[in-house]
Amino acid sequence: MAMQSSEGIQIYQKNPFYWMYDGKPVLLIGGSMEDNLFQIEDLKAHLELLQSVGGNYVRCTMSARDEHNAKPFTRDAEGLFELDSPNPDYWKRLDDLLRYASKLKIVVQIEVWATYDFYWGEKAWADNPFNPKLNSTYTMEASGLPDTIDHPAQSSPNPFFLSVPALNDNQLLLNYQKRFVNKLMEVSLPYDNVLYCIDNETTVNFEWGKYWSAYLHQLAQQHGKNIYVTEMWDSWDPTESNVEGAIVQAPELNDWYREYFDPALHETAKFTFSLHDTTSYQFLDVSNHNAQKGEVHYLTGLWAREAVARSEKIRPINNVKIYGGDRDKLWSGNHQDGRERFWRNVFAGHAAVRFHRQPSGIALTEEAQHQIKSLRMLTDQQEVFTLEPSTDLLSARENNEAYCLANEDKSTLIVYFPAKGSVHVNAREGTYELTGMDISVSKWRETETLELPGTVDNPLSESYAVVLKKK
Missing domain, CATH: 2.60.40 (Immunoglobulin-like)
Incomplete structure (x- = not known):
């Protein structure tokens, strides 16, 4: 494994709205075909393609819900997962991603808990090794976890996300969650090109992310490392209605979402929490503001930048998911929306932009390649780090x-x-x-x-x- 150097990904102290890498300020620009990129075939070729057009930023959820994905644990003779036994193939895939990316100077933003692996759907909780009916490690009664979840994350939390001491204090479950995180950090800490995000667009209680941020930092400190952690809230409007015309989620969504959606969960999961918790979160991710369109999208992005400027600590703002592709739903938009959002975030002073996977984004298609290449050419011609x-x-x-x-x-x-x-x-x-x-x-x-x-x-x-x- 490559060991971290002092030249790894860091906040650029001359302008902490941005990152630096190899001792130089850098704009993070990306697009990739999957969210759990470590699980794909032809990984090396995909990263080389990204690098060839000027890209240097990818997303990696620790998801294992897609067909042919490696699972994080091995199975016993009866086919049940053993949570005490990490699956070497799963973790080797992550190491391969980080190693290839490191050689190409590509920054990987890891999402520790892949939110949608833990809710409804045949390929989600029903196929998740932490589900008590699928493992030989604990029972429903001992773990406090259900064997069936038939609602989305926006309805009510899976008790999996309530295990920490400030919430349910479920020590048995927490022990196995820690083992997963310990292995994740064992693999990732030797690399200097990694950023960490606790969840994917979460609505859970603040205490969950706060706990895991502290735990990640504790593990990093034990290895003499400094890391950067954020949380990604499921909030389309980070401004809390301070930008006129900004879309909020519940009223405009389709019938199934309205049926399950609980606005109270979103009231407790706001960008502004991360904004004020400078101990837990060393950078910010506002990916879900990329459901906004046009001028309003720019204004919500600019509001986030100005809010950071007024806060105790200036930090980079990342967009690891930029929607806009073939689905053309209310929240995803079309190709033109995706291209515009990509550029507007940079002009709102954000530090990182990446096209979301298809069909909700344009990934690393030829269209995306031109957008990435053009932005890199432009910002090589005139660096953005001295501009506002x-x-x-x-x-x-x-x-x-x-x-x-x-x-x-x-x-x-x-x-x-x-x-x-x-x-x-x-x-x-x-x-x-x-x-x-x-x-x-x-x-x-x-x-x-x-x-x-x-x-x-x-x-x-x-x-x-x-x-x-x-x-």
Whole structure:
């Protein structure tokens, strides 16, 4: 295993809204075909493809609910799982992912508890080794766990997520949960390219994530390591209705979700909790705000950035899931939504963006490859680490027409157009070099000069970006 160096993933101290890697500030950009990436075939080729187009960020839920997935435990002669016996194949797959990614300088964001492995569905709790009817380690009575769960996570929590001392204090169950986490950390701690997230879009009590964050840090400290942990709340609107027009979940969802959805759970699971708990959470993930669309999406992302700026501790904001693909549901949107969200998050000052898997995202398709490559080309041309969200510098602007990043004296700017448009750029007065990029094909256009303040156009019918630098 590769051992961690001091050059691993860290918060960039000169601008802690961003990460640094190998001692240099870095924007994390990604897309991948699966959430539990360590379980796929041709893993190495997939990571090499991502790296070849400028990507350096993937998601890894510890999920085992898909067909042909390795399970985390071995089975006895009767086919029952033995929670005292880790499955070498499962853990080798994780080690392979981290090792390949480390060689390619790709950061892996691990989600410790794959939420939807623990609820309804034939491939979820009904097939989960922690289910007492599937293992020889404990019974329903001893573990306090049901053998059947016929509701989604948004209805009520599986008692699995109540085991910690501040909640049910279920020491027998907690012991086996710790064994799983111990093995996870044994495999992952030697690597310097790992970020940790407790859950996938959870609605459980705060105490669950708080406990596991402390436990992860304790294990890391025992090995002389410094790690970064977050929680991902199931909240479409991290602003708590502070942005007009932001969608909340319950009213607009389909009938089955409305039937099961419990708004009270979401009232206790807000982004703002992670915002104020700087001990538990060293960075923030607002992935579910990517259910918002258009200008409102930008404003919710910007609100998150400004809330962090006002908080006790500035930290990076990640988006490990950006929706927008073939499903075109209310929450996922279509391809255009996905592409726009990817870019708007960067222009809202976020540190990491990754396309979600298909069909709810565009994954690492050819379309995604061009978006990733173009964003990397753009931010190689002009680093974002000295820039701030500055869309207020654009006037004569329609909703969702253009977005801007700029440095403090307004002599360097980047403008992004989701589609055809024209805006007045209120930059520092003078002559500027303008270099435009056709995002859909990852190509620069010839540099030209213009006087600013003045008008900047998108000459294309598709998305476009420009770098403006004062001569």
